[in-house]
Amino acid sequence: MAEVQGVHHVALSVSDVDRSAAFYEKVFEGQKIMEADEADHRFRLYMCPGGLAIGLHEHAACPDGDRFSEFRCGLDHLAFGCKDRAEVEAWEEKLNGLGVENSGITDAPYGHVLVFRDPDNIQLEFFAMPS
Numbered sequence: 001m002a003e004v005q006g007v008h009h010v011a012l013s014v015s016d017v018d019r020s021a022a023f024y025e026k027v028f029e030g031q032k033i034m035e036a037d038e039a040d041h042r043f044r045l046y047m048c049p050g051g052l053a054i055g056l057h058e059h060a061a062c063p064d065g066d067r068f069s070e071f072r073c074g075l076d077h078l079a080f081g082c083k084d085r086a087e088v089e090a091w092e093e094k095l096n097g098l099g100v101e102n103s104g105i106t107d108a109p110y111g112h113v114l115v116f117r118d119p120d121n122i123q124l125e126f127f128a129m130p131s
Contacts, residue, residue, distance in 0.1 A: 009045075009053035010078060012122060015066060017042045017058035019119050024054055026098055052080075068121040077115075077123035084128050085112045091126040 014020040021044045024030055030046030033053075037043075040060040047053050070076045082088045088105055092114050095102045103115040107130075114126040 007052065009055055011055035011057060012118075012120075013057050013059060013062065014118075014120050015058065015062055016119070017044055017056050020044075020056050020058075021046075023119050024056065027095070027100060028052075028054065030054060068123075070123055075122070077125055079113075079125040079127040082112075082126050082128040084131065088112045088114050088126050088128050 012020070021032070024046060025032070028046070028048045030048040032044060033047050034045040035043060042058040044056045045053060046056075068075075082091065085105070085107075092102065092105055095114070095116055100116055103113075106113045106115075109130065111130050112128045116124055118124060
């Protein structure tokens with residue numbers, strides 16, 4: 001049987017690739033490994049510690065002032081897995097140190113969750129299963 005071997009990369013459409021690149025570099029400490037600037041499409045690809053690749057795409061066809069909303073069809077949020085609550089706490093400390101607004105950790109029956117948003121309002125989470 002074919003199996004999924006985890007998530008290889010995430011590709012996000014953003015309104016300003018340079019602004020978003022600065023945010024993702026700061027939070028995830030990604031190393032830029034590829035970029036392209038064409039008339040109708042700008043692209044940046046980052047490799048993050050741990051092996052996750054994050055691609056950022058700016059499309060000329062994106063309407064001015066457009067922002068992400070989890071209430072439209074498509075992505076609701078993107079959760080990054082953590083091994084335990086202590087690792088979520090370490091991410092909370094990092095976000096706070098960077099001045100990135102976040103929810104604080106919520107301890108729910110389904111796990112430990114720390115919510116924050118990128119410059120285009122895309123909801124991101126650090127998540128650990130309950131102990």
